[in-house]
Amino acid sequence: MSSYDFDKADFNAVYEGGDLLRGAAIKSVPWDIGEAQPTVVELERAGRFAGEVLDIGCGPGDNAIFLADLGYRVTAIDAASAAVEQARQRARGRDIEFAIADATLLTGYEDRFDTVLDSALFHTLDAAGRRRYPVALHRATRVGARLNMLCFADVPGGMPAPLAVAESEVRDALIEAGWAISLLAQTEFAGAAAPMRTFFEKAGSHPELDEKGRTRLPVWLVQADRMAK
Template sequence: MSKSTQQPFDFATADFNAVYRGGDLLEDAGITKVPWDIAEPQPGVIEFEQRGRIRGEVLDAGCGLGDNAVFLASRGYRVTAVDAASTAIERAIERAGDADIEFAVADATSLAGYEGRFDTVLDSALFHTLDADGRSRYAAALHRAARPGAWLDMLCFAAVPGGMPEPLAVTEQAVRHILTEAGWTVTELRRSTYLGVAEATRTFLAKTGVQVEIDDRGRTLLPVWSVLAERS
């Protein structure tokens, strides 16, 4: 991870509703387009499904515009997709069309009303957006929402060279500690890649001094932890 950050940002002030409407995600960061809207499911989510890591009732926590949820629904899974940003849910419902998905606006650090419901929990890049306390509350909320023996499949920005700046990126040790403290048993944690929209983050990356790989389709190739865990 680059230590030559030129300008710090308070990621706790991120306004997700604003960026979904074309406004600023972070003050002075130059992010006015949704950086994670690649208009298709994340390759890491497709890999989870191909590896047989999806079963039963599925929670897509922090579903954003719903492309991962639509993919899973198309594969025959019963999916509940939640996000704290109401604008994201509104647009996800439109994008999903007639896909059989239960969308809802919900605080993922609480998930009140979803206790003991899910066999699989998917987190495609929500965990790292929270501060330290929020990550702990979130991991505990997912544990409450999951059934005994449920699976957690998570993609989380990795605090490694060529990745997003800390604290937006998370160390392997922090991921393991927070999940374990919340009652999850981590069964696999390895490096993978998350696709983003380079155009949306070019100014932000320049200001932070972080250099990331960009493919020939104009997508950032961001290092993430691909985490598999089981509810103890």
């Protein structure tokens, strides 16, 4: 795995057919499954969304579209301009606010959101970013806001470090930023298998596939509530 420099991952390039990681041959978006993440659907059915929703690290927009189609007011942001443009095109005709923004700052979004969805953003940040990010979320949300987060889990059969995150790192970062964790459990993230073939071969990883031929990667499912500081 030393051949991959995760600090130089180019999230903008992969949306334009370029390399996400040098040498990994990832030239299409591996988290683009063309529909909302199954766990996001389950979270909505369980009543985990309310009020004004922030989809942070929205990618190609399918989770935001799913929520907007159910009547939620959704703001979807991503640091990659190409991702935001693709999401806008995919969501055409829907009332979703899209923006390019730094998730570790969230300038201009203070005290705004009632629910946050993070579907595979946290683990893409470096160590410093993983500390700043939940603080920024705290500023951008109202007291009692709900956080629903999926991030790669540091467990057997999962993604390699530093993409896989230890449970203690997730827990410490959120608690220190003023989030009360109500659930931290393991579940699965569905991904497109084809773009990751070379990556997994070099990593010596053989993830299971679901009935649709998508990778089943272990992630932490985190549910937390924003506390007043």
